[in-house]
Amino acid sequence: MRFALINNKRVEAEPNLTGICAGCGMQVIAKCGTQRIHHWAHRSKVCDPWWEPETEWHRNWKSNFPLEWQEVILKDDQTGEKHIADVRTANGLVIEFQHSAISPLVRSSREAFYRNMIWVVDGTRLKREHQRFLLAKDQFFEISQNSFLPGDPGHCLPKAWLASPVPVVFDFRSDLWLSGSFMIRDHLYCLFPVSIGQSVLLEKIPVKNFIDDALNGKSPLRLRSYLNDKSKFLINLQNQLAMLQQMPQRRSTVNFPPLIFK
Numbered sequence: 001m002r003f004a005l006i007n008n009k010r011v012e013a014e015p016n017l018t019g020i021c022a023g024c025g026m027q028v029i030a031k032c033g034t035q036r037i038h039h040w041a042h043r044s045k046v047c048d049p050w051w052e053p054e055t056e057w058h059r060n061w062k063s064n065f066p067l068e069w070q071e072v073i074l075k076d077d078q079t080g081e082k083h084i085a086d087v088r089t090a091n092g093l094v095i096e097f098q099h100s101a102i103s104p105l106v107r108s109s110r111e112a113f114y115r116n117m118i119w120v121v122d123g124t125r126l127k128r129e130h131q132r133f134l135l136a137k138d139q140f141f142e143i144s145q146n147s148f149l150p151g152d153p154g155h156c157l158p159k160a161w162l163a164s165p166v167p168v169v170f171d172f173r174s175d176l177w178l179s180g181s182f183m184i185r186d187h188l189y190c191l192f193p194v195s196i197g198q199s200v201l202l203e204k205i206p207v208k209n210f211i212d213d214a215l216n217g218k219s220p221l222r223l224r225s226y227l228n229d230k231s232k233f234l235i236n237l238q239n240q241l242a243m244l245q246q247m248p249q250r251r252s253t254v255n256f257p258p259l260i261f262k
Ligand SMILES: [Zn+2]
Pocket: 021, 022, 023, 024, 025, 026, 042, 046, 047, 048
């Protein structure tokens, strides 16, 4: 964790400090070695089973947001279940930054708990997945500027995320081995929870726009209007194709997901 409580104030880890975990009230110790990013650790097991060891990637992402939005403890009043959201914006949108592998079950539990959320996934963790995306992206069918339908989503995107009912933003940027690929460096790819035939809807978003929208509370509105625009566009396209082929018009295959943006 980045923060622990000392005299009821949220404090970052510094050598020799001990603090209190805001989630469980147990003592935590500052870990300030050279191998890992400075953090607070529980003496035994971390109280939130969903918590993953933080990397610089996590810290860099979180640092784009105000301190009071970072590591927010959320509680389900009915069950008493508590979790630490990586970022929770002023209007209640949770942004979870995921570097490690995640099982479908854990993914769904977190989506059910946070409800109003977006994932940001480190797409460079596995070199083979990263490479598959890079090789496939030039073949994506561009339906309008920066909106794409990948031909084979299961091949070019990490499979674990395809069934998510909330937007999944892939961060495929990496300084380690992407030196020649400038096109992708400053963009994210957002997978929308919409299936279009066998494909999915991907939008290329400048990193800065994604962060600005979250900071000024526009993410939910923007997502909504984007999906509305795209669905009109796709239904139109489908109608035109049906007319051209003089075939009976098929039912719309644009399925709206159960987004719960407030
Ligand atoms: Zn704790």
